[in-house]
Amino acid sequence: MLRLFATLCALILLPPMATASALYEELLVAKVKLLGTQRPDPGMGLWAKQTNERLMSTLEGKWVDLGYSDLTSEDRLNKYCREFGVTFRKLTDYSFEVTSQAVLRHAKQPIHKEYIFKMGMSYNYRWNIQQQIDNLGDSEPTSTQILRNANGTSSLMMMSPNILLEVDFGFGMPFLWGRCPP
Numbered sequence: 001m002l003r004l005f006a007t008l009c010a011l012i013l014l015p016p017m018a019t020a021s022a023l024y025e026e027l028l029v030a031k032v033k034l035l036g037t038q039r040p041d042p043g044m045g046l047w048a049k050q051t052n053e054r055l056m057s058t059l060e061g062k063w064v065d066l067g068y069s070d071l072t073s074e075d076r077l078n079k080y081c082r083e084f085g086v087t088f089r090k091l092t093d094y095s096f097e098v099t100s101q102a103v104l105r106h107a108k109q110p111i112h113k114e115y116i117f118k119m120g121m122s123y124n125y126r127w128n129i130q131q132q133i134d135n136l137g138d139s140e141p142t143s144t145q146i147l148r149n150a151n152g153t154s155s156l157m158m159m160s161p162n163i164l165l166e167v168d169f170g171f172g173m174p175f176l177w178g179r180c181p182p
Contacts, residue, residue: 062180081180
């Protein structure tokens with residue numbers, strides 16, 4: 001009876017090893033993906049610098065917003081990249097610009113948006129409002145919206161060399177960017 005009681009207590013109090021191991025693996029993968037190390041306390045200043053360097057070293061190229069992309073086939077992705085792809089270009093070690101192609105019929109020029117490293121995974125951004133007004137018009141309510149959204153802050157995280165997650169703090173929504181095929 002004592003042996004049965006001890007066995008039942010052990011089963012209740014000690015979680016199965018497979019669960020603990022799976023949890024450990026899940027936590028380890030998350031920490032390495034986000035912080036780039038499994039060691040304790042990487043130091044937020046060092047971590048922020050490394051995060052920015054990783055982003056800047058891989059972001060150049062043509063990207064599409066996967067939320068609006070048609071991924072029903074590879075041909076559709078390629079077509080979407082040709083028509084709606086945006087170009088990410090490094091400006092300095094701490095800034096880059098995103099250039100949207102002029103896809104509107106009445107658009108006079110591409111629209112530029114500049115990102116500047118702030119801290120950690122945060123970047124301040126600024127739209128070129130004159131380009132937006134030239135392309136979209138300066139009548140109400142369009143011009144008010146352009147000015148209201150001219151500046152903001154986003155958190156950027158490279159999920160892989162081909163996937164970039166952006167969370168815009170002003171809109172509170174994620175954008176999932178995918179690299180276009182060469």
